[in-house]
Amino acid sequence: MAILPPIRGDGTPPNRVPVQEGVPHIHPGGQGEFLDKIETGEELMEINMGPQHPSTHGVLRLVLSLDGEHVRACRPDIGYLHTGFEKSFESHTYQQCIPLTDRMDYLAPPINNFGFALAAEKLLEIEIPPRGQYIRVIVAELSRIASHLIWLGTHAMDIGAVTAFMYCWRERDKILDIMEWISGVRMMTSFIRVGGLMADVPEEFVPMVRAFVAEFPKRVDEYEGLLTANPIFRQRTIGLGVLDSATAISYGCSGATLRGSGVPYDVRRAMPYSGYDQFQFDVPVGVRGDVYDRYLVRVREMREACRIVEQAVEGLPGGPVNTSDRKVVLPPRTEIDNSMESLIHHFKISTEGFRPPPGRVYSAVESARGELGFLMISDGGNRPYRCKVRGPSFSNLSALSYMVQDELMADVVAVIGSIDIILGDVDR
Amino acid sequence: MGLKSDEFLIRRAPLAMAARVGASDLPAIPGAIPAEQDLADAAAREGIFSTTVGKVIAWGRYSSIWPATFGLACCAIEMMGASNARFDLARFGAEVFRASPRQSDLMIVAGRVSQKMGPVLRQIYDQMPDPKWVISMGACASCGGIFNNYAIIQGVDKVVPVDVYIPGCPPRPEGLIEAVIMLQKKIAATPVASIRE
Amino acid sequence: MATPTPAAPSPEGNQSPTEGWRAAELVARMLPADEAEVLVQNRQTTVFIPVERLLQVVQALRDDPSAAYEMPVTMTCSDWPERDLRFEVMYVLRSLVHNDLVTLAVRASEETEVPSLAGLYPGMEWHERECFDLFGLRIVGHPNLTRILLPDDWEGHPLRKDYVSFGEPVAFTHNLEWALSPQDRPEYLPGAIRGSVERS
Structure with a gap:
């Protein structure tokens, strides 16, 4: 067992940041002094939380060392969802890897496809036409909204607000309807592929997205009306799980976990891809780095993603969606009947796939959880020689033991929810 | 629910038959046993119905199945979707997802089971009290799915006995509802050995 | 693999700069030319250094204000079994201040003792455990070098090329x-x- 860090302060609960003036605040009943005397002790109790647990958001096991109700040490035990993705990538062709990537971050599958496709396209040195780029952005932002909706529903449900769970799924089902319309599958779409997309979107896509974008901001207002000024929610989240910016950076945190601590790092801004530099959007940043700030950052991110979708769908250009490089993307069926070359390309792509030149690249996208990176090494064959997936939740979760230090056991659940982990990214 | 009306002997007696109480095609013989139909009608009007104990127990069991939360991966999201407002699993009695296996009777294995998770799965199954059922939701739980490698157990039926398998990756929420209905039919058809169970 | 270039390109004209040139320049200042190799591919820099210099170089990359790579992105290995030094251990570091990214690579065999970077970057702790778990890389100075993704009693290291999955x-x-x-x-x-x- 690791050496336990010293107990901070004198053992009493840490002071919470006081809430703002003008907002109704219910003072908690005073903590009984009797209870405090019992809590402060020298013996620590080790308890096990998970892997089967309603609030760990997946199969995560935490070994907590408790002093009464305060957590003195937290050791996450992961690997309960280890699927061997990286080994599987080495035995599948690049296009065959796309359905595998869907299942890693399974709350926003198109973003995984996006990251893998971008990395492979960098190795192949091909460009995607603008229509393909815009549709990729729309699909990625819609799935970011869908992922944040699940986060909000489950996080609020863990804190106690069960209504949010039901409300968020209402919007998520609308997004999944759009995904089903374009790709046939609700969740694991495999829509964004190496070289472009699965196919061009049907004509109902634009009206459906417009309808969604028109009414989504009102829904976010509903969710905020339930939670943001709610004194119970604020009391449970303000001042909890504070992560300062230097610690967050040194743990490799990214996404809302890092932005909640005040660091304005967003991969879409730092290293723009697929036309993101053409859209106007804000990157919300928190102040204190507590659970409440991360909540505000993600809710604001939902609004910004809706803004990006609106801009993209209004400015959607025409033209092809896939690259014209016939060695990568299947030629259209009519061409196969007329051209011998296209027939051969079709045969080669369907049987052995394309072969990127030898090289290596690290390509990152901003997933709903943070920086999702693919370090891809090609040896010239039709399968990735090594494809390392940098899951954002892996690094974000390593900061958990820092964040729950000296917090109450009941608050561990709120902190886990605020990091927004997904075990598919952590364990791969 | 697929149960035929003559399995339950609750019947609403039409008013027209009220006049036929005691009457039958046979001439009235003192001490004769009246026809089953009329007896049933008479009893039903009094609020008495007859069935077997086994059927009632089975009806109670399948009408309020309490699943244990065993969502592992992607299928868990569709399971959450199935319990939400659009595809409402609560209509079929399976509303209360219990966190503790000691209080549940259905384990929906939703997601891929890794080698590290296998013993945990078995332990949770063993902690559930009888009668218990297992639904293996999705391709990964049924047969290992698309992951035919070192890390994933190729089908949870290597670890726990499974009653219903749902194909799909992930199955639609309606697929889960279909599986619950199929399980309800299975429970209805299961003979209950003794009343003491 | 492309032939390594000895000098790092600096930003010039209207061409967007290669990512990681700051690290390449810093390493070129610190180490003699025969110890460091710089590989530039797809406008990204990979710097190969000997394993003995790893801690020194990473400390400089983190603390030197001209480089300031303060965020550990990831760490991984790739396995080239036909070579003597079969593992290529790669550390990806990001500089938020300069908006820069570099991959630092170290060649190691199964017996090479690679120093742990967990003291410099707490985020590397779990990444190093994962490399130990999946590749069997020997890391020294790590606070808790145990298997992280696979069960504790697992035999073998799955991501090696000779492990049949x-x-x-x-x-x-x-x-x-x-x-x-x-x-x-x-x-x-x-x-x-x-x-x-x-x-x-």
């Missing part, structure tokens, strides 16, 4: 004899069984 044979109608054990084999497909016997 296999779940279960898939049973089609033509390979029932091979794929299924005798009690699982169905009786009702005589043509299939006969066909597979004929082929063998």
Whole structure:
């Protein structure tokens, strides 16, 4: 067992940041002094939380060392969802890897496809036409909204607000309807592929997205009306799980976990891809780095993603969606009947796939959880020689033991929810 | 629910038959046993119905199945979707997802089971009290799915006995509802050995 | 693999700069030319250094204000079994201040003791455990070097190229004899069984 860090302060609960003036605040009943005397002790109790647990958001096991109700040490035990993705990538062709990537971050599958496709396209040195780029952005932002909706529903449900769970799924089902319309599958779409997309979107896509974008901001207002000024929610989240910016950076945190601590790092801004530099959007940043700030950052991110979708769908250009490089993307069926070359390309792509030149690249996208990176090494064959997936939740979760230090056991659940982990990214 | 009306002997007696109480095609013989139909009608009007104990127990069991939360991966999201407002699993009695296996009777294995998770799965199954059922939701739980490698157990039926398998990756929420209905039919058809169970 | 270039390109004109040039320049200042190799591919820099210099270089990359790579992005290995130094350990570091990214690479064999960076970057702790778990990389100075993704009693290191990853044979109608054990084999497909016997 690791050496336990010293107990901070004198053992009493840490002071919470006081809430703002003008907002109704219910003072908690005073903590009984009797209870405090019992809590402060020298013996620590080790308890096990998970892997089967309603609030760990997946199969995560935490070994907590408790002093009464305060957590003195937290050791996450992961690997309960280890699927061997990286080994599987080495035995599948690049296009065959796309359905595998869907299942890693399974709350926003198109973003995984996006990251893998971008990395492979960098190795192949091909460009995607603008229509393909815009549709990729729309699909990625819609799935970011869908992922944040699940986060909000489950996080609020863990804190106690069960209504949010039901409300968020209402919007998520609308997004999944759009995904089903374009790709046939609700969740694991495999829509964004190496070289472009699965196919061009049907004509109902634009009206459906417009309808969604028109009414989504009102829904976010509903969710905020339930939670943001709610004194119970604020009391449970303000001042909890504070992560300062230097610690967050040194743990490799990214996404809302890092932005909640005040660091304005967003991969879409730092290293723009697929036309993101053409859209106007804000990157919300928190102040204190507590659970409440991360909540505000993600809710604001939902609004910004809706803004990006609106801009993209209004400015959607025409033209092809896939690259014209016939060695990568299947030629259209009519061409196969007329051209011998296209027939051969079709045969080669369907049987052995394309072969990127030898090289290596690290390509990152901003997933709903943070920086999702693919370090891809090609040896010239039709399968990735090594494809390392940098899951954002892996690094974000390593900061958990820092964040729950000296917090109450009941608050561990709120902190886990605020990091927004997904075990598919952590364990791969 | 697929149960035929003559399995339950609750019947609403039409008013027209009220006049036929005691009457039958046979001439009235003192001490004769009246026809089953009329007896049933008479009893039903009094609020008495007859069935077997086994059927009632089975009806109670399948009408309020309490699943244990065993969502592992992607299928868990569709399971959450199935319990939400659009595809409402609560209509079929399976509303209360219990966190503790000691209080549940259905384990929906939703997601891929890794080698590290296998013993945990078995332990949770063993902690559930009888009668218990297992639904293996999705391709990964049924047969290992698309992951035919070192890390994933190729089908949870290597670890726990499974009653219903749902194909799909992930199955639609309606697929889960279909599986619950199929399980309800299975429970209805299961003979209950003794009343003491 | 492309031939390594000895000098790092600096930003010039309207061409967007290669990512990681600051690290390449810093390493070129610190180490003699025969110890460091710089590889530039797809406008990204990979710097190869000997394992003995790893801690020194990473400390400089983190603390020197001209480089300031303060965020550990990831760490991984790739396995090239035909080489003597079969593992290529790669550390990806990001500089938020300068908006820069570099991959630092170290070649190691199965017995090479790679120093741990967990003291410099707390985020590397779990990444190093993962490399130990999946590759069997020997890391020294790590606070808790145990398996992280696989069960503690697992034997072998799956992401090595000589580890055969296999779940279960898939049973089609033509390979029932091979794929299924005798009690699982169905009786009702005589043509299939006969066909597979004929082929063998």
